[in-house]
Amino acid sequence: MSEPEYIHTLLATVGGQPQVVTFTLDLLLQQNIPISEVHVVHPATSNPRMEHSLQRLKNEFLNDRYFNGQIIHFYHHVLHHNGFPLEEITDEASTNDVLNTMHRLILDLKERHCIVHFSISGGRRLMPLLSLSAAILSFEHEDRMWHIYTPPHVLKRVQDGALMHVSPPDEISLIPVPLARLSADVRSQLMTTPETDSLSARDIIRAQEVMAEAEEWERCDHVIRQLTHRQFEVLQAFANGLHPSEVAARLSISAPTVSTHTTVLLSLCREAWSIRAKERLDYRFLQLKFGKHLKT
Numbered sequence: 001m002s003e004p005e006y007i008h009t010l011l012a013t014v015g016g017q018p019q020v021v022t023f024t025l026d027l028l029l030q031q032n033i034p035i036s037e038v039h040v041v042h043p044a045t046s047n048p049r050m051e052h053s054l055q056r057l058k059n060e061f062l063n064d065r066y067f068n069g070q071i072i073h074f075y076h077h078v079l080h081h082n083g084f085p086l087e088e089i090t091d092e093a094s095t096n097d098v099l100n101t102m103h104r105l106i107l108d109l110k111e112r113h114c115i116v117h118f119s120i121s122g123g124r125r126l127m128p129l130l131s132l133s134a135a136i137l138s139f140e141h142e143d144r145m146w147h148i149y150t151p152p153h154v155l156k157r158v159q160d161g162a163l164m165h166v167s168p169p170d171e172i173s174l175i176p177v178p179l180a181r182l183s184a185d186v187r188s189q190l191m192t193t194p195e196t197d198s199l200s201a202r203d204i205i206r207a208q209e210v211m212a213e214a215e216e217w218e219r220c221d222h223v224i225r226q227l228t229h230r231q232f233e234v235l236q237a238f239a240n241g242l243h244p245s246e247v248a249a250r251l252s253i254s255a256p257t258v259s260t261h262t263t264v265l266l267s268l269c270r271e272a273w274s275i276r277a278k279e280r281l282d283y284r285f286l287q288l289k290f291g292k293h294l295k296t
Contacts, residue, residue, distance in 0.1 A: 006142075009037040009114040011105070013123035013131055018053040018161040022060055024119040024148050026165060027174040029070070033117065039075045039109070041102065041131075042123065044085035049160070056161040067165065077105060089126045098127065100200040102134035116143040120177070135179060145177040219272040220293050226268055234261040238286040239294035262286075 010028065012021045021040055028035050038061065045051040054076060060067055061074035079086040079101055081094045089095055109116055118135055120128035135145055150158065154170045157163055166172060227235065230251075237247040248258045266281045269289070275281065 005113060007037060007112060007114045008033055008035050008117065009039060009109055010035050010117050010119060011039045011109065012041070012119035012121075013127040014040045014042045014053060014057070015123040015127070016049040016053050016160060017122055018056040019158050019164050020122040020148055020150075021057055021119065022164045023150065023166070023172055024117075024121065024146060024174060025066075025072075027148070027172070028117060028146075029068075030168075031174075035072060035117065037073045037075065037114070039077060039105065040122075041077045041079065041105065041127070043079050044087045045078070046085070046087060053161060056164060060164055077101070089124065089130075095126070095130065096200070099130045099133055102131050103137055103200070106134055106138040110138065110140065118143070118145045119148065120145060121148045132179075139179060145179050147175045147177050149173045149175055216289070217293065219269075220290055222272045223265070223268045227265075231261050231264060234258060235265055235286060235290060236294045236296070238262075238265075238283050239290040240296060241287055241291065244283055 010021070010025055012024065014021055021038065025035060025038060040054075040057060042054060043050055045054055057076070058074065061072060064071055064073050066072045079098055081097045086094060086097065089098055106116060106118075116139065118131060118139075120131050122128075132145070135143070139145075149172065151171050154166060154172060158166065224232065224235070230253075233251055234247055237250050242250060244258050244262065245255060247253075248255050251258075262283055265286060269275065269281065269285060270277070273289075
């Protein structure tokens, strides 16, 4: 039999609760999702609890056969920092390494035509958050992110992998996590340099920030180029953090005049930022958007 064109893969973060992986896998299989690979990402196993957790998972996939007899390949990936296994995420440098590891792993799976089902229920709190960032950068339309809910009365029985499988009446549920993905156009823009293959997740995020900042400046510049000298003075006063009454005093104009200029400025901003008329704007929008560019 020929191999399927797409490989349904469960990717999971894991810490001291290995059952979150098997609970997720069991529920995906119940939905007739043909998972054929499981990849878990975890910290160093120097911690006995983590070592126990990983061993419990390995036992579930002996000889690449799951407990139900289905062939499912099991892989585990240790997080590293500066070339050494990472025990804790303690600073920005280790955070970047974890983010880059997650991102690279997802990209490698996508290159193999995997449909990724990402379980973010396990591991230290920062691991799922970084996983979310990596998924936003890398996920395509068919990929899915999942969270598993285990009721408190069940959690007491299964804690630390005491039980790796439970029956449906235990009310464990698999919750799809809505995820905003980068559009194909944006992803293409971010990854069109000759060094694409060496870009880290942090590099891509920085490139995205630069692009977003350039777009913001284009909108600001579009507004500024349409202003009279007095309207620009009012805008610059707001950009420096002044309130309407302070703007009036600074420019020696009346409060109604400031209000008139503000209305014009906000109207131009609505056009530049494509903001609907029913959304309320006031001078604070001008402070937020123009402060970085016009503050003196």
